[in-house]
Amino acid sequence: MQSARLKCIAVASMIAGISFSSMAMSATIEQLEQRLNAVEEELKLAQEEAADTSGKIRNALTVGGYADVEFVKTNDPATVGGFRMHHLSLMFKKQVSEKLKFFSEFEFEDGPWMDGTAGANAILVEAVNFDYAINNTTTARVGRFFTPAGIWSVDHYPPFVSTQDRPLHIRQIFPQLTDGASVTGNHAIGDSFLNYTLYVGNGETSDFNGKQDSNRDLATGLRVNFSLPFAQVFDIGATYYREMMNDPALASDAQPNKHAYGVHAKIKQGNLGMQAEYADGKYEPTQAIAPAPLPGPVYHRKGYYAQLSYDIDMWTVGYRYDFYDPDTTATLDNTKVNSLIVNYHVDKNTVLKWEHHLLNLEDPASKDYYRSIASVVVNFD
Amino acid sequence: MKTLIKLIPFIAVMVAQSALAEPVAVIVNSANTQSLSSAEVKRIYGDKTIAWDNGEKIAVYNLPPEDKSAELFAQKVLGMSARDAAAEESNRAIKNTSRNPQQTKRAILVSSIVSKTPGAIGYVPKDMANSKPGIRVLFIVE
Numbered sequence: 001m002q003s004a005r006l007k008c009i010a011v012a013s014m015i016a017g018i019s020f021s022s023m024a025m026s027a028t029i030e031q032l033e034q035r036l037n038a039v040e041e042e043l044k045l046a047q048e049e050a051a052d053t054s055g056k057i058r059n060a061l062t063v064g065g066y067a068d069v070e071f072v073k074t075n076d077p078a079t080v081g082g083f084r085m086h087h088l089s090l091m092f093k094k095q096v097s098e099k100l101k102f103f104s105e106f107e108f109e110d111g112p113w114m115d116g117t118a119g120a121n122a123i124l125v126e127a128v129n130f131d132y133a134i135n136n137t138t139t140a141r142v143g144r145f146f147t148p149a150g151i152w153s154v155d156h157y158p159p160f161v162s163t164q165d166r167p168l169h170i171r172q173i174f175p176q177l178t179d180g181a182s183v184t185g186n187h188a189i190g191d192s193f194l195n196y197t198l199y200v201g202n203g204e205t206s207d208f209n210g211k212q213d214s215n216r217d218l219a220t221g222l223r224v225n226f227s228l229p230f231a232q233v234f235d236i237g238a239t240y241y242r243e244m245m246n247d248p249a250l251a252s253d254a255q256p257n258k259h260a261y262g263v264h265a266k267i268k269q270g271n272l273g274m275q276a277e278y279a280d281g282k283y284e285p286t287q288a289i290a291p292a293p294l295p296g297p298v299y300h301r302k303g304y305y306a307q308l309s310y311d312i313d314m315w316t317v318g319y320r321y322d323f324y325d326p327d328t329t330a331t332l333d334n335t336k337v338n339s340l341i342v343n344y345h346v347d348k349n350t351v352l353k354w355e356h357h358l359l360n361l362e363d364p365a366s367k368d369y370y371r372s373i374a375s376v377v378v379n380f381d
Numbered sequence: 382m383k384t385l386i387k388l389i390p391f392i393a394v395m396v397a398q399s400a401l402a403e404p405v406a407v408i409v410n411s412a413n414t415q416s417l418s419s420a421e422v423k424r425i426y427g428d429k430t431i432a433w434d435n436g437e438k439i440a441v442y443n444l445p446p447e448d449k450s451a452e453l454f455a456q457k458v459l460g461m462s463a464r465d466a467a468a469e470e471s472n473r474a475i476k477n478t479s480r481n482p483q484q485t486k487r488a489i490l491v492s493s494i495v496s497k498t499p500g501a502i503g504y505v506p507k508d509m510a511n512s513k514p515g516i517r518v519l520f521i522v523e
Contacts, residue, residue, distance in 0.1 A: 044489060045489055045490070045493055048486075048487055048489050048490045049490065049493075064474065064475065065475075066475065091475065093477075103477045127477065129477075131477075136431055136432040136436065136438070139480070145477075146476070154476055154478070155472070155476060156476075157472065157475050157476060159468075159471070159472075159475070160468060160471070160472040160475070186429065186480065188424075188429065188430065191420070193424075193429050227429070229420075232460045232461060345464065345468075347464070348446055348464045348467040348468045348471060349468075349471065379471055379475065381471055381474075
């Protein structure tokens with residue numbers, strides 16, 4: 001009887017022992033699983049960190065840019081269509097220190113041959129400048145930069161604009177580039193946002209060069225932009241520019257004092273976008289030596305465009321109306337352009353574009369014509 | 382009517398895709414006590430606000446535009462597609478107007494970096510944020 005009881009106790013102890021050790025084992029397995037998961041997580045993170053080199057090269061000199069190739073078809077008697085190696089643009093950037101940044105852009109236009117002289121192809125230093133962050137709202141810039149004016153003058157890069165041909169008045173009233181210095185400020189005003197750039201530079205001249213100011217004084221300009229909280233994007237702004245020109249391409253007694261202003265607006269809500277600019281340049285002829293206004297004719301250059309666009313998934317379709325008058329005192333020199341636009345965004349860096357421009361010339365002696373451009377544009381991040 | 386019938390599979394795929402998108406947590410380092418609304422986060426990712434209230438520069442982290450979390454974040458917070466948001470950032474970089482360049486990394490790295498960097502902001506799938514120490518969730522995007 002006693003031995004039977006002992007047997008029972010022994011069996012029970014064995015069962016208890018087995019279940020205890022099995023419980024202990026399962027606890028250990030659980031711990032091991034947790035540890036394994038943690039190790040797996042750490043390994044994954046280490047692999048990601050090893051693969052990610054962007055942090056390491058952040059302060060190194062980086063190279064970016066873009067390229068585009070076009071096929072142009074036109075019945076313009078003054079030009080010939082065909083394939084065009086329009087831009088190959090290389091940008092070099094370096095964050096020199098926490099506050100100092102270097103930026104440059106070299107553009108190879110129309111695939112220049114280094115030893116070639118024919119044609120209008122060119123190698124251009126479109127930008128070379130240093131930015132110094134004075135504080136979190138204000139930056140000073142010195143060097144060559146795109147003239148801060150309106151929208152298209154700065155926001156013009158082919159991967160991010162809908163047409164290869166720009167509106168006619170762009171670069172005709174405000175100059176394309178400025179060699180000089182600027183101060184840019186950014187300030188929140190309630191839910192709105194103010195951005196301004198005040199600048200001085202050598203100004204506009206037909207012998208634009210990077211070594212001296214050919215004009216009679218420094219050009220000055222101001223661009224102001226307000227971002228208002230009414231839509232996804234609701235930007236309105238204005239530009240002012242003045243200078244006393246001394247352009248060798250003009251007669252010495254007809255060097256204009258130039259005052260130009262412009263207004264712009266950009267709105268985006270949902271799939272619908274709108275962008276418009278207006279600019280007016282007033283030219284007062286003066287004598288280069290004694291720059292008092294002459295009794296000669298004061299003339300204006302005027303231009304404007306309005307562009308509507310609609311996004312459908314990877315597609316953007318649009319329409320633009322464009323007007324330019326190079327001299328308001330002259331007759332029969334206006335041009336109007338109606339443009340149809342189709343973009344296909346392959347990804348964020350690649351766009352296929354088709355644009356069809358109908359140019360309507362005021363002069364009845366000149367024949368209206370079209371320009372149709374198919375292009376592939378790639379941005380190098 | 383035929384067009385509508387043809388569109389049904391497309392709509393079904395779109396609905397299924399949006400249903401599959403996991404909620405996204407907008408995150409900062411746990412040492413950061415500043416609270417931010419969705420509109421304020423939009424200004425940070427739009428390069429308009431570049432510093433925290435204490436003056437420290439914000440380190441802004443994005444996910445690749447093809448990531449589903451990036452699409453949800455861009456649609457709901459920035460009011461645009463992830464591709465458009467990425468293109469805007471590229472455009473700022475190419476025209477040299479970017480005040481505070483953003484970095485694009487995969488979610489696991491974003492959560493790790495934000496947990497170690499007091500001045501960082503990012504967004505990751507909600508589950509990833511919940512399981513990571515050193516992170517504070519500002520708000521959830523669904």
